[in-house]
Structure formats: structure tokens, C-alpha cells
Amino acid sequence: MNADTVIVGGGIVGLCTAAAAVHRGDTVVVVDPGSAATAVSAASGGLIRRFDLGGRLGDLATAGFDRLRESAQTCAAFHRTGALTLQYSSQALPTHIRARTMLYAARAMRQRWPQITVPPNVIGVFEDGAGWVDAPVLLATARTELADRGVEFVTDRVDRLVVDQRRIGGVVTGGGRSITASRVVVAAGSSTTGLAATAGVDHPLRTRRIGYCYLRLGSDRTAGLPTIVDRVSGTWVRPCRDPELVLIGRRQEIFGVPAEIRHEISDADVHEIRTAIAQLLPEAADAPLVGGITAYDVARPDPADPPLRHCVEPRGLTVVAGWNGAGFKAAPAIAELALGDRVSVEGEES
Ligand SMILES: Cc1cc2nc3c(=O)[nH]c(=O)nc-3n(C[C@H](O)[C@H](O)[C@H](O)COP(=O)(O)OP(=O)(O)OC[C@H]3O[C@@H](n4cnc5c(N)ncnc54)[C@H](O)[C@@H]3O)c2cc1C
The missing domain is CATH 3.30.9.10 (D-Amino Acid Oxidase, subunit A, domain 2)
Structure with a gap:
């Protein structure tokens, strides 16, 4: 099996990254041992707003807000309460x-x-204009829509990442399946640390x-x-x-x-x-x-440590986890960063 982009983890960050990758024309495989209902994201309070007391997360929440609200509105998962x-x-x-x-x-x-x-x-x-999102409804709908747009979902646990001559080559699952890809995004929540380590990357959480x-x-x-x-x-x-x-x-x-x-x-x-x-x-x-x-x-144990890494080595690997309780509202903007895009915040670039 092969794809342009393999995403490890089907929580809100993984699904938003899959949506962004498919939007730019990639073939995409999402690997997750559970359903969207078993991710931490499904238990999220789902409070979304642009306003934050500043900082990088505030910027990302601002940048992703409209997309998240729009997706949630189309499946009646958004509740505008202010x-x-x-x-x-x-x-x-x-x-x-x-x-x-x-x-x-x-x-x-x-x-x-x-x-x-x-x-x-x-x-x-x-x-x-802010409010809350019914997280399980949004996640289930996003998964169905992505499948309709050609994203392949593999229900399995990724055991290790494959590195080939200092480039990422894909992943191997617990069920013994090899998926080759030139880009891998690991958005596997607390498992991200162990998976990143299989490619020699340090991402403590x-x-x-x-x-x-x-x-x-x-x-x-x-x-x-x-x-x-x-x-x-x-x-x-x-x-x-x-x-x-x-x-x-x-x-x-x-x-x-x-x-x-x-x-x-x-x-x-x-x-x-x-x-x-x-x-x-x-x-x-x-x-x-x-x-x-x-x-x-x-x-992250050290807040100064970035929650997202584009690895210099192996090239093509991005690890993304550790948003300290704010990963839901920032997910669409995190997804763009994960694919290497610059995120525009109300006219600015950050
Ligand atoms: C109770 C609670 C309330 C919250 N409330 C808010 C809120 O109001 N607003 C807000 O913005 N944020 C909130 N957050 C934070 C936010 O929900 C999280 O930061 C966000 O959902 C994390 O998403 P994720 O996709 O990174 O991780 P997850 O949702 O944990 O997804 C990771 C996925 O990776 C999969 N996985 C793990 N290991 C492997 C493997 N080896 N191979 C393949 N797949 C694997 C898992 O099965 C899982 O589906 C809350 C969090 C909690 C717990």
C-alpha cells in the first residue's frame, strides 16, 4: 500500500491534517487502531473561540476558527452561545x-x-460568534466526508516508522502492513513520543x-x-x-x-x-x-519545546502533539503547519 501522505492518528489534528492534504491533491492514508469515538478529541469539551489571552495558541485558534466552525455548522455540531x-x-x-x-x-x-x-x-x-462543538458528531462526520473524498482509513496501530536513507519511507503497522509514503505526519497523542523515537526523533510529552x-x-x-x-x-x-x-x-x-x-x-x-x-x-x-x-x-514537559516538529532528519516526517489543552480549537491551523504551510492570521503571517 502507498500514499503521498500517511497520517498516524485519527483525532481532530489527524483528521484536519488529512483534510488539508487531500485538499492540496495528495493521496492520503489515515492509520488509527480505534474509531474517531475513541480519540481524546471525542472527549473534548469542544469550546471554540478566536479570543485567547494571546500567544501562539491564540494566533492558531484565530487562524483555524472559521474553518472549524464552518465544518461543525454543516453537520449541526456547532452551538453558537458566545x-x-x-x-x-x-x-x-x-x-x-x-x-x-x-x-x-x-x-x-x-x-x-x-x-x-x-x-x-x-x-x-x-x-x-463563538461557542462549542459537539466533538463526537464533528469527528464522525469528518471521517465519513474524508472517506468520500478518497482518504483511506486503516484500522490498525502503527508500530514503527520506516526511515530510508535519511528520508521517511512510510510506516509499519502491528498487523504487519507496510505503507510507503514520502510524507508521514504523526498526530498520535501520547503515543507520539514512542513512535517518533522509532525514527530517532525526540518529542517528549x-x-x-x-x-x-x-x-x-x-x-x-x-x-x-x-x-x-x-x-x-x-x-x-x-x-x-x-x-x-x-x-x-x-x-x-x-x-x-x-x-x-x-x-x-x-x-x-x-x-x-x-x-x-x-x-x-x-x-x-x-x-x-x-x-x-x-x-x-x-x-510538553518544557513549555519552550515546540509541539510541532518538521524533522530535518528523517526528511518528510512531522510530529505534532502537545497543545496543552487547546488542541481542538487550533486543529485546522495546526494541520496547515503540519503540512509545512505558513498560517495566515488576519492578514499577518506567523
Ligand atoms: C476533557 C477534555 C476537554 C478538552 N476541552 C477542550 C476545549 O474545550 N477546547 C480545546 O480547544 N481543546 C480542548 N481539549 C484539548 C483537545 O481536545 C486536545 O488537545 C485534542 O483533541 C488533541 O487532539 P489530537 O488529534 O492531537 O489527539 P487525539 O484526539 O488523542 O488523537 C490521537 C489519535 O492517535 C491514535 N493513535 C495512538 N497511537 C497510535 C498508533 N501507534 N498508531 C496509530 N494511531 C495511534 C489514537 O487512537 C487517537 O485516535 C480538551 C481535552 C480533554 C481531554
């Missing part, structure tokens, strides 16, 4: 807010969204715990609620398809956790989430628990 980012008023706002945003003082937020309580020293940046719970807040309280990224309490909130429910997650600084996704959440984690959200969304404190997810994301 996105509210909360921060202390003493914190500097980025000088380059590229999205169309509105700044809210605490009192104005209380008037617009009576279900949230924000202390006077906190401001909100509201991005009207570590897993980090991330989870969320669903609480039954009631449709009267969720009505009009935007997605919220609260940088003060470290929580993020979004409405759900079921208007009775709200999803609340909290970033955890727990590293080296098993690379597994469990459709449950511990009492201790729920307690931590309820405590953290108590001021912002007081009714969440005793709203009934409906379920949750305990998962992991991959982070």
Missing part, C-alpha cells in the same frame, strides 16, 4: 485582540446573564489529567448561558444538547496519569469542581450530578 472569558481587571488584556469582542464589567455581566455572579474586580471579554462533570442545573438557569472560560477559578463551563444540563470542567495540575478515558468522575473531583465554581455559578453547588468524564491531554 464565549465569555473572565479575568481580573488588573490583568493586562492582550494588545492584539483580533476577534470582534465586547468588554463587560461585573455589573453588566450580572444584568446580561443573571445566573452568574462575578466579583467587582473581574471583567469579561465576550466573543459573540507527558499526560495531564483533565475532566468535567455534567450537572442538572435546569433549563431556566442554562437558558442564554454562554461558554465560559473563567481564568479566576480555573474552570470552564458550557451548555449541553440537553437544555437541563451544564458541563463544568477544571484544569488539574496532575501529570503522568494513565492515557485512558473513563466515562465517570470521582466524588473528590466533583467536589473540587463544585467548590471552584461556587462563586460564579452558585446553583451548581448542589445541582444533581448526572455524570462526567475523566480523561487526559498531552503537554
Whole structure:
């Protein structure tokens, strides 16, 4: 079997890279042992927005936003709720807010969204066109569309990369299949480190715990609620398809956790989430628990280390993983970088 481009991993980054490669006329094979439903991407909260507090990820989220939203809209996976980012008023706002945003003082937020309580020293940046994506629906649709456009999906685990005279030559799967290609993109989440090592490439990553719970807040309280990224309490909130429910997650600084996704959440984690959200969304404190997810994301041990490498040797190999909890919203722009394109950010090149 051969292709112009082999993509190892069918999560959101792998699928977006497959879409970009097929768009430029490549023959493409995606290898993944699971379905799109088993990737970390399927457990993602799916909060997407252009606005970020700056930095490279903010640029990539801006660059990829329209494409991600458009794809999600065509399969009814996008929910436009607006996105509210909360921060202390003493914190500097980025000088380059590229999205169309509105700044809210605490009192104005209380008037617009009576279900949230924000202390006077906190401001909100509201991005009207943003929202959340139903990740499993988007991933399944993207996979079907890519198959229709000729992308071949191989359900197998890549065991090793093949290097031929300092160039990438393809991959070998656990099932014994050899796939030759002049370009290989490894977007295999936490497995990326081990696979890259088979071609002599160092791409260290570590897993980090991330989870969320669903609480039954009631449709009267969720009505009009935007997605919220609260940088003060470290929580993020979004409405759900079921208007009775709200999803609340909290970033955890727990590293080296098993690379597994469990459709449950511990009492201790729920307690931590309820405590953290108590001021912002007081009714969440005793709203009934409906379920949750305990998962992991991959982070770079040294944040200065780039999450994407175009390898000088072997040529033709790109490894891409470690977006520290923001890989979903940035995926279309990451895909273009993975194929070696310069990513345009609202007229600038970065
Ligand atoms: C609970 C949670 C909430 C999140 N919320 C948000 C959010 O709101 N917004 C946001 O922007 N980001 C969010 N993130 C982060 C984002 O979801 C991830 O950064 C992103 O989905 C990672 O995508 P990926 O394609 O790199 O990896 P993955 O989705 O992990 O895909 C990797 C794929 O590689 C495959 N694979 C592994 N080993 C091999 C092998 N040897 N051979 C072949 N295939 C292999 C796996 O089966 C998998 O399908 C969240 C993450 C989590 C866990």
C-alpha cells in the first residue's frame, strides 16, 4: 500500500491534517487502531473561540476558527452561545485582540446573564460568534466526508516508522502492513513520543489529567448561558444538547496519569469542581450530578519545546502533539503547519 501522505492518528489534528492534504491533491492514508469515538478529541469539551489571552495558541485558534466552525455548522455540531472569558481587571488584556469582542464589567455581566455572579474586580471579554462543538458528531462526520473524498482509513496501530536513507519511507503497522509514503505526519497523542523515537526523533510529552462533570442545573438557569472560560477559578463551563444540563470542567495540575478515558468522575473531583465554581455559578453547588468524564491531554514537559516538529532528519516526517489543552480549537491551523504551510492570521503571517 502507498500514499503521498500517511497520517498516524485519527483525532481532530489527524483528521484536519488529512483534510488539508487531500485538499492540496495528495493521496492520503489515515492509520488509527480505534474509531474517531475513541480519540481524546471525542472527549473534548469542544469550546471554540478566536479570543485567547494571546500567544501562539491564540494566533492558531484565530487562524483555524472559521474553518472549524464552518465544518461543525454543516453537520449541526456547532452551538453558537458566545464565549465569555473572565479575568481580573488588573490583568493586562492582550494588545492584539483580533476577534470582534465586547468588554463587560461585573455589573453588566450580572444584568446580561443573571445566573452568574462575578466579583467587582473581574471583567469579561465576550466573543459573540463563538461557542462549542459537539466533538463526537464533528469527528464522525469528518471521517465519513474524508472517506468520500478518497482518504483511506486503516484500522490498525502503527508500530514503527520506516526511515530510508535519511528520508521517511512510510510506516509499519502491528498487523504487519507496510505503507510507503514520502510524507508521514504523526498526530498520535501520547503515543507520539514512542513512535517518533522509532525514527530517532525526540518529542517528549507527558499526560495531564483533565475532566468535567455534567450537572442538572435546569433549563431556566442554562437558558442564554454562554461558554465560559473563567481564568479566576480555573474552570470552564458550557451548555449541553440537553437544555437541563451544564458541563463544568477544571484544569488539574496532575501529570503522568494513565492515557485512558473513563466515562465517570470521582466524588473528590466533583467536589473540587463544585467548590471552584461556587462563586460564579452558585446553583451548581448542589445541582444533581448526572455524570462526567475523566480523561487526559498531552503537554510538553518544557513549555519552550515546540509541539510541532518538521524533522530535518528523517526528511518528510512531522510530529505534532502537545497543545496543552487547546488542541481542538487550533486543529485546522495546526494541520496547515503540519503540512509545512505558513498560517495566515488576519492578514499577518506567523
Ligand atoms: C476533557 C477534555 C476537554 C478538552 N476541552 C477542550 C476545549 O474545550 N477546547 C480545546 O480547544 N481543546 C480542548 N481539549 C484539548 C483537545 O481536545 C486536545 O488537545 C485534542 O483533541 C488533541 O487532539 P489530537 O488529534 O492531537 O489527539 P487525539 O484526539 O488523542 O488523537 C490521537 C489519535 O492517535 C491514535 N493513535 C495512538 N497511537 C497510535 C498508533 N501507534 N498508531 C496509530 N494511531 C495511534 C489514537 O487512537 C487517537 O485516535 C480538551 C481535552 C480533554 C481531554
